[in-house]
Amino acid sequence: MITQKIYNTLAREKQAFTPIVPGKVSMYVCGMTVYDYCHLGHARVMVVFDMVQRWLRASGYVVTYVRNITDIDDKIIKRSVENGETIAQLTNRFIQAMDEDAAALGVQKPDHEPRATQYVPQMLGIIEKLEMNGLAYRAADGDVNFSVRDFAGYGKLSGKSLDDLRAGERVDLNAGKRDPLDFVLWKASKETEPEEVKWDSRWGRGRPGWHIECSAMSEQILGEQFDIHGGGQDLQFPHHENEIAQSEGAHQHRFVNYWMHNGFVRIDNEKMSKSLGNFFTIREVLKKYDPEVIRFFILRAHYRSPLNYSDAHLDDAKGALTRLYTALKNVASDKFPLDWQEPYAMRFAEAMADDFNTPLAIAVLFELANELNRSKNPTVARQLLGLSGTIGLLQREAENFLKGRTAAGDDVHDSGALSLSENEIESMINARVEAKKNRNFAEADRIRTVLSSAGIVLEDKAGGVTEWRRS
The missing domain is CATH 3.40.50.620 (HUPs)
Structure with missing residues (x-):
């Protein structure tokens, strides 16, 4: 090393x-x-x-x-x-x-x-x-x-x-x-x-x-x-x-x-302090955001730099973390020892060895995600998972994160999303599919709008298949 x-x-x-x-x-x-x-x-x-x-x-x-x-x-x-x-x-x-x-x-x-x-x-x-x-x-x-x-x-x-x-x-x-x-x-x-x-x-x-x-x-x-x-x-x-x-x-x-x-x-460019009344407890923020989004938000900045908290920055972190998990979706990968001689791993290690430069290390993770999107290569997926694991990221199944679930499979309701269970979401998606089959597009659009307002993103795939994730 x-x-x-x-x-x-x-x-x-x-x-x-x-x-x-x-x-x-x-x-x-x-x-x-x-x-x-x-x-x-x-x-x-x-x-x-x-x-x-x-x-x-x-x-x-x-x-x-x-x-x-x-x-x-x-x-x-x-x-x-x-x-x-x-x-x-x-x-x-x-x-x-x-x-x-x-x-x-x-x-x-x-x-x-x-x-x-x-x-x-x-x-x-x-x-x-x-x-x-x-x-x-x-x-x-x-x-x-x-x-x-x-x-x-x-x-x-x-x-x-x-x-x-x-x-x-x-x-x-x-x-x-x-x-x-x-x-x-x-x-x-x-x-x-x-x-x-x-x-x-x-x-x-x-x-x-x-x-x-x-x-x-x-x-x-x-x-x-x-x-x-x-x-x-x-x-x-x-x-x-x-x-x-x-x-x-x-x-x-x-x-x-x-x-x-x-x-x-x-907090919005002003130092957080109890005396100013501009502080948030972890529990308050967890009501709105997935906990891994908060972890990613913190690690995305260098540890010695100021960290500016705002909903906009948390939303951006959420979108970025979603891109990483989306790259891992539907790509089989078993856990293997990391190959530190591999170029991506070497650059990741160089960043971390330079006073724990997590912003640069996370940039390497996005390069791996882009490569994985192109190749769907399980070896690339293993590198992405292995490197991210060294700093405690991407520790859940991609499906669990994208559907708003913890590693144990429990629902994580964040960003003000309605507390729809997985069964309720699947039932509404099935009703939307039926409405489209019957050419009742107004009803299909209504269901999509209801799901969207609850923080559910639908992805219509070929063959009439609809996949979903919590936004």
């Missing part, structure tokens, strides 16, 4: 990927804070890094993929109190919802999915090391904070100087800190907080700060240094910057070799 290159946010350039252990990849991705349903920004993180781990495995690496769950923080506590339910009840409910959304998008389960509440002892161990190294102190309010100015490398990931950060909007102005830049490692308990979020420590009862969670979970599973750390661009500062400070401050050596960040999701 071609040498894999990754854009390393820390180095601000694409670099050849050399894992710490030859042939093995250790990868940690910041996951979801589970107090609400996942939105499109979460969908992008899940799909992008699912693509990354799939491709690395297809390239021959043994991958250990970790994506954490934050199941304790201020928002979770606030929401549980508002709902009148325990934190465990709240987080378990939304973890289940997250798993359902991820599965719908074709996202494979990570090898490890640690929950923050399971790693509090490890967090306390790191905080103790930071205190011993002169990088942590207990404030007057009982919190334990990280002393940013005492860590020489602070700002190297975000490229911000301490003076820039001092004047920045995201600096915490908590009066209990020696410096406004300092961040919380351990929060002292408040009487108003439920007992389930209080742990014993040498600094008194409390709970961990957000940033220390990922340092502890990644270290426990992958070690003090690992290959790839990923997440959304919004986490680059302060979360990932603080992870570096904690882990390197505790262990006095490099934390992560390659930092990867996917771009923002934008």
